[in-house]
Amino acid sequence: MTTVGATVKARAWVATSLGDPTAVMERRDVDVAYPGPNQIRVAVDAFCLNLNDIDIIRGRYLTLPLEPPFVPGMESVGTVEAAGPGAEHLLGQRVVGIPSLAHGGYASYALVDAATAMELPSWLSDTDAAAIHYPFHLGWLALNERARLQPGETLLVHAAAGGTGSGALQMGKAMGARVIATAGSDEKLDYCRSLGADLAVNYRTEDFVAAAMDFTYGHGVDVAFDAVGGDVTVETFKCMGFNGRHLIAGWSQDIQLEDAHYLTPRAMAYGNFSLCGVCLVYVSDPLGVRRTLGFNWPGRSEGQQAHRRILEMVRTGQLRPAVTRELTFDAIPAALEDMEQRRTMGRLVVRVGS
Numbered sequence: 001m002t003t004v005g006a007t008v009k010a011r012a013w014v015a016t017s018l019g020d021p022t023a024v025m026e027r028r029d030v031d032v033a034y035p036g037p038n039q040i041r042v043a044v045d046a047f048c049l050n051l052n053d054i055d056i057i058r059g060r061y062l063t064l065p066l067e068p069p070f071v072p073g074m075e076s077v078g079t080v081e082a083a084g085p086g087a088e089h090l091l092g093q094r095v096v097g098i099p100s101l102a103h104g105g106y107a108s109y110a111l112v113d114a115a116t117a118m119e120l121p122s123w124l125s126d127t128d129a130a131a132i133h134y135p136f137h138l139g140w141l142a143l144n145e146r147a148r149l150q151p152g153e154t155l156l157v158h159a160a161a162g163g164t165g166s167g168a169l170q171m172g173k174a175m176g177a178r179v180i181a182t183a184g185s186d187e188k189l190d191y192c193r194s195l196g197a198d199l200a201v202n203y204r205t206e207d208f209v210a211a212a213m214d215f216t217y218g219h220g221v222d223v224a225f226d227a228v229g230g231d232v233t234v235e236t237f238k239c240m241g242f243n244g245r246h247l248i249a250g251w252s253q254d255i256q257l258e259d260a261h262y263l264t265p266r267a268m269a270y271g272n273f274s275l276c277g278v279c280l281v282y283v284s285d286p287l288g289v290r291r292t293l294g295f296n297w298p299g300r301s302e303g304q305q306a307h308r309r310i311l312e313m314v315r316t317g318q319l320r321p322a323v324t325r326e327l328t329f330d331a332i333p334a335a336l337e338d339m340e341q342r343r344t345m346g347r348l349v350v351r352v353g354s
């Protein structure tokens with residue numbers, strides 16, 4: 001029985017200073033506060049690792065700079081054991097959600113923004129549930145809302161063996177597109193094919209622009225899902241088709257590119273294609289965010305609609321949670337190192353009880 005207002009002790013990984021996760025992370029017990037307005041506290045069963053966790057631990061994620069010590073981790077699956085004002089309807093529900101300010105997830109209890117908490121059906125295991133949020137919700141927002149991908153169009157997905165990439169690849173196939181996947185090793189290319197890629201190209205050793213132009217008979221691709229950034233983005237512009245939509249979805253290559261000046265308008269203007277930004281954060285008050293931060297973030301109701309569609313696609317086998325490794329809690333720093341060194345595929349799920 002949870003006492004209203006009481007903190008709980010959680011086992012956690014803590015970033016004790018900014019730097020290499022294998023050097024600065026420590027196992028500690030931490031206090032997790034009672035949830036505030038529109039917040040829930042989740043007794044966590046599982047969560048996924050994200051590349052941006054590394055950026056946060058290294059102190060280069062300028063959107064949310066954090067002072068150590070802090071608990072990293074931006075996804076949680078578990079049961080809501082306490083709810084703040086406005087979030088009482090979620091009490092007792094099993095949910096996947098985003099911890100407040102995108103950290104606090106590497107722990108047995110986490111404070112989660114209620115606007116992001118999506119209820120989970122009993123047929124979905126904790127492991128699979130931990131793998132769906134960023135890949136499939138971002139894939140849906142990017143390809144459906146932003147790029148308006150149509151059946152029969154050609155979609156290029158970069159880093160398609162990764163977490164968000166594998167989600168975009170599968171979402172593209174589920175929406176009826178022909179998908180060109182890029183990735184950085186033979187094993188990753190095989191993985192992309194197993195997820196349905198029509199063409200898989202090693203963009204570290206092959207000319208992916210030539211491959212895409214060849215695959216589209218010289219027309220170029222209709223949509224590109226690009227969470228790599230930098231020179232990969234600039235190269236991708238060379239294979240965008242007429243009326244194409246290039247999705248700026250992230251900067252795996254270097255998060256600091258988000259504020260860099262490396263794009264020029266000429267390619268878009270002369271190429272007759274569009275740049276589409278995409279940012280997945282469901283919020284309770286989109287207009288308030290618009291007023292205070294100047295950003296356009298989708299509301300909870302849009303998230304719930306997307307969630308229903310995604311669960312249906314998972315249930316019917318059109319989307320497969322891309323879990324490639326289940327990790328013990330102790331294994332997190334080593335797994336982050338693998339991720340940073342580009343040795344991982346799909347999603348790495350941590351089981352908290354293990």
Ligand SMILES: NC(=O)c1ccc[n+]([C@@H]2O[C@H](COP(=O)([O-])OP(=O)(O)OC[C@H]3O[C@@H](n4cnc5c(N)ncnc54)[C@H](OP(=O)(O)O)[C@@H]3O)[C@@H](O)[C@H]2O)c1
Pocket residue numbers: 049050051052134138159160161162163164165182183184185188227228248249250251252253254278279280281339340341342343344345346
């Ligand atoms: N827009 C949004 O709302 C949103 C939400 C969530 C995540 N994201 C973005 O999605 C991207 C992927 O995140 P993730 O957690 O799913 O990671 P991930 O894709 O599992 O891992 C990143 C992959 O990027 C590729 N990569 C290219 N250059 C790299 C470099 N210099 N260092 C490391 N990896 C590099 C690697 O694949 P190859 O070896 O195949 O090149 C690597 O496996 C990130 O940029 C993140 O910011 C965006």
